[in-house]
Amino acid sequence: MAQAMKIAIVDDEKDMRQSISQWLALSGYDTETFASAEDALKVLGPEYPGIVISDIKMPGMDGMQFLKKLMGSDSALPVIMITGHGDVPMAVEAMRVGAFDFLEKPFNPDRMSQLAKKAANARRLTLDNRILRKELSDGSQLMKKLIGSSPVMSRLKEDILDLGQADGHVLIDGETGTGKTLVAHALHAVGSRAGKKFVLVSCSALEEDALTKRLFGPMLPEDTQLPAIEEARGGTLVLEDIEALSDTLQARLLSVINDQGTPAETRIVAICNLQEQNRTCEDALRSDLFYRLAALRITVPPLRQRGEDILTLFTRHAEQFSDEYGCDAPQVSAQEAAQLLQAPWPGNVRQLINLAERAVLQSRRGGGTIASLLMNDHEEMQPVMTTEGKPLKEYVEAFERMLIDNTMRRHRGSIASVMEELCLPRRTLNEKMAKYGLQRADYL
Structure with a gap:
């Protein structure tokens, strides 16, 4: 079962700390209490596996100073502030600084439980996303995700390590469901571009006009995202379902590849899904683009x-x-x-x-x-x-x-x-x- 989410309770009043702790413990949370913000800061860090509930008015470091310290360490840490009755300006300021929400004394315990659940879910999602991002940038972790010691998997892992160190474009093919996108992540993570941008675009998920704009632009004033070719500059651009590119877009992609020269400024990893349809990627792509992409090639083995x-x-x-x-x-x-x-x-x-x-x-x-x-x-x-x-x-x-x-x-x-x-x-x-x-x- 998943580990219970922690809740740090910070309040200088012992009775208040204990009552909040007992109530939340009954709701299944792992609580820990602190009599001061200074004590809590010795424990709370960017990877704290939980949330914080803190009073605002405390001797020494007050709740607002405490909140600012926490936000400076981890702006995604949910902090629920407890304010005095009618202290609306203080609550508004806490939200502006980064508080998740606030409770006004005297508060309803059920309301506190609801807020804690909402904050805990947000924290769990944040931590999960951080773990995922770390795994997707950690070559050793990604290689462990390629489970198996069969001869074909051993060869696949060797190919990934070898081609990861190369700098040319790569074509990955194989049947649906074999893990081609995971292989693309691993290629990026074990190579010299590991710390650079990794951008993934599904060529089959967008209509022609939308795909053209996503890949090549042009940028409009209201756009907040760079075209993928620009966004991935210096890193890796992964094109899933490369066979879905129209002739026009294939020609444009080839032009970009030719303009980059050698070594390529942006490495392109193309993923093809045509083996199971008795039609190869070579059949679907214009020959000059195919040979530019398939200079380095990995075929992911089927499970059988x-x-x-x-x-x-x-x-x-x-x-x-x-x-x-x-x-x-x-x-x-x-x-x-x-x-x-x-x-x-x-x-x-x-x-x-x-x-x-x-x-x-x-x-x-x-x-x-x-x-x-x-x-x-x-x-x-x-x-x-x-x-x-x-x-x-x-x-x-x-x-x-x-x-x-x-x-x-x-x-x-x-x-x-x-x-x-x-x-x-x-x-x-x-x-x-x-x-x-x-x-x-x-x-x-």
């Missing part, structure tokens, strides 16, 4: 070619959804593991994530099987099979790896507990973990 990565991905996402929904993750049987490995996965990783969520919800209700969910996805296939058969040994090893991985995660790396549950002697467990590349440190 990734072997035991399928089980790793399924269990990881099932764990995430079980945490989100507050229930246990469904246990995958040997038969279900084989069916997951044999499924054709036309929707690739995106389809697997949807299946994992449905499996968790189904398990929470106490019924259904993973097999039934797979059959619903592929009703025409009896039984669900890929076109490529695999030796029984591969299925057995994939299931064994998944079983050890899941058990290690559940027991947080406790070798003794895993040995007991799986009825394995220590030497055998160590040998299997080494065989499957499982490290105890990853589970601690």
